[in-house]
Amino acid sequence: MIEGTPLQAGDTVLLPERIGDLTGLDQFGLAGELLATFLAAFLVGNLMLAMTGVAGPWAKRKITAAFTDRIAVNRLGPAGLFIIVADAVRLLSKELIVPENADRPAYDLAPIVVASSALLGFAVIPMGSGIHLADPEVGLVFTFAVAGIASVGLVMAGYSSANKYSLLGGLRAVAQNVAYEIPLIVTGMSVVIFTGTLQMSEIVAVQNEPLVDLGLVAIPQWFAIVNPFAFVLFLVANFAEVGRNPFDTPEAPTEIVAGYQTEYSSVYFVLIYLGEFLHIFLGGAIIATIFLGGPAGPGPEAIGIVWFLVKIWGVFLLTQWLRSAVPRVRIDQLIEIGWKGLLVLSFANLVLTAVIVGLIA
Amino acid sequence: MNDWIAIGALALVGLLIPLGMMAVSFLLRPSVPETSKRATYESGEVPTGGTRIRFNIQYYMVALLFLVFDIETVLLFPWAVVYQDALAAEEYGIVHALGPMIAFVVILLIGFAWAWRTGAVQWARTPEQVEAGADR
Numbered sequence: 001m002i003e004g005t006p007l008q009a010g011d012t013v014l015l016p017e018r019i020g021d022l023t024g025l026d027q028f029g030l031a032g033e034l035l036a037t038f039l040a041a042f043l044v045g046n047l048m049l050a051m052t053g054v055a056g057p058w059a060k061r062k063i064t065a066a067f068t069d070r071i072a073v074n075r076l077g078p079a080g081l082f083i084i085v086a087d088a089v090r091l092l093s094k095e096l097i098v099p100e101n102a103d104r105p106a107y108d109l110a111p112i113v114v115a116s117s118a119l120l121g122f123a124v125i126p127m128g129s130g131i132h133l134a135d136p137e138v139g140l141v142f143t144f145a146v147a148g149i150a151s152v153g154l155v156m157a158g159y160s161s162a163n164k165y166s167l168l169g170g171l172r173a174v175a176q177n178v179a180y181e182i183p184l185i186v187t188g189m190s191v192v193i194f195t196g197t198l199q200m201s202e203i204v205a206v207q208n209e210p211l212v213d214l215g216l217v218a219i220p221q222w223f224a225i226v227n228p229f230a231f232v233l234f235l236v237a238n239f240a241e242v243g244r245n246p247f248d249t250p251e252a253p254t255e256i257v258a259g260y261q262t263e264y265s266s267v268y269f270v271l272i273y274l275g276e277f278l279h280i281f282l283g284g285a286i287i288a289t290i291f292l293g294g295p296a297g298p299g300p301e302a303i304g305i306v307w308f309l310v311k312i313w314g315v316f317l318l319t320q321w322l323r324s325a326v327p328r329v330r331i332d333q334l335i336e337i338g339w340k341g342l343l344v345l346s347f348a349n350l351v352l353t354a355v356i357v358g359l360i361a
Numbered sequence: 362m363n364d365w366i367a368i369g370a371l372a373l374v375g376l377l378i379p380l381g382m383m384a385v386s387f388l389l390r391p392s393v394p395e396t397s398k399r400a401t402y403e404s405g406e407v408p409t410g411g412t413r414i415r416f417n418i419q420y421y422m423v424a425l426l427f428l429v430f431d432i433e434t435v436l437l438f439p440w441a442v443v444y445q446d447a448l449a450a451e452e453y454g455i456v457h458a459l460g461p462m463i464a465f466v467v468i469l470l471i472g473f474a475w476a477w478r479t480g481a482v483q484w485a486r487t488p489e490q491v492e493a494g495a496d497r
């Protein structure tokens with residue numbers, strides 16, 4: 001499957017170098033390279049910001065409306081798309097109401113922690129068409145580590161709001177994140193057994209080798225096809241990790257108002273909401289990268305970004321489908337599904353994968 | 362350019378975007394202070410008592426359990442990375458490459474089974490347990 005010789009960092013041309021080449025910034029020595037790197041980061045950051053901008057105010061409403069047989073945003077612009085601009089202005093110009101007992105520095109920091117930790121995870125994701133910011137050898141572990149920071153932001157938000165709903169929501173969020181992080185990472189590990197590396201570009205490259213050649217079409221060695229059991233486990237753990245139905249207990253609007261974001265208004269609300277959507281997309285990006293061949297797809301390599309976006313939007317659509325179709329589990333059920341179900345299954349998957357790979361080799 | 366500089370650049374962008382949005386909002390938003398507007402939200406009722414309340418001990422139990430398992434994943438990742446190479450190498454067979462990991466996971470699962478039996482991952486007691494007076 002994979003032959004020794006791990007790729008050296010720098011074998012693939014990353015986005016900062018590309019931008020340096022295109023703009024001629026690389027002639028200006030270190031300062032030029034730094035500027036090119038910053039531009040690349042700015043591009044990636046704003047690409048994901050645009051995704052959430054489309055998803056939050058527009059796509060989410062449209063999808064929910066389609067599921068519940070209603071009409072959603074359709075007044076501004078084609079298919080109501082300009083609602084994105086209108087909503088951005090509306091939300092940012094809301095009055096900021098800080099609850100009187102709020103624990104101030106933590107209350108203000110929490111939205112920033114939630115939003116920026118999610119954005120940081122995209123640094124190592126290969127998005128195709130040369131959009132790949134960095135490719136360190138620890139890529140996969142880095143994304144898991146960074147995605148985990150959000151739990152800190154959520155418990156900060158929950159505790160510092162000085163609100164009982166927020167406190168319960170924050171605690172639930174942490175209990176849920178720690179319960180499902182283990183199955184998520186252990187299932188991710190079963191993929192690493194196949195690849196023998198944590199570097200994202202390598203993980204994608206391994207998956208592009210054909211699994212079965214059918215003459216006209218070759219079925220690629222995507223790990224969702226090689227190990228569908230791991231794929232399903234990862235998908236479920238991921239929904240819990242980003243707190244979407246059926247695992248949206250931390251927010252549970254019918255039980256604890258809005259959980260940790262109850263006391264947040266104006267721009268703080270936008271940032272927490274943004275962070276959540278970025279997390280859904282980050283989860284989708286990890287799934288796409290380690291199970292669905294990353295930016296791979298039919299057609300020339302230059303349209304890789306299109307396939308990548310199709311895959312992460314597919315995961316987003318799935319979350320919205322579940323939101324409309326699946327009831328929420330109770331907090332005790334949630335913990336028991338996580339610890340007694342998914343954890344045991346993910347270890348079974350890891351050991352079985354290791355044994356089967358060992359026997360084949 | 363080093364990978365970690367690019368990651369640092371995205372961290373900077375990730376900070377600048379929220380801060381920029383907060384700055385824009387600061388310029389746009391009104392401020393209309395009113396009495397009891399800032400009161401803690403308790404579904405429209407007058408807030409009662411503090412919020413530093415006691416909460417279920419189970420939140421603490423699962424966090425402790427998580428620590429053990431999270432360290433375990435850190436220990437297993439290097440094994441997963443070298444596993445295929447170890448299989449391919451002449452001097453180690455499947456027993457040597459796989460055995461220690463299986464032993465490690467089995468020890469971990471014995472500990473987990475104990476935690477399961479003592480009810481560390483159980484949120485609520487079943488009616489039978491309540492009747493028997495079981496201590497979770």
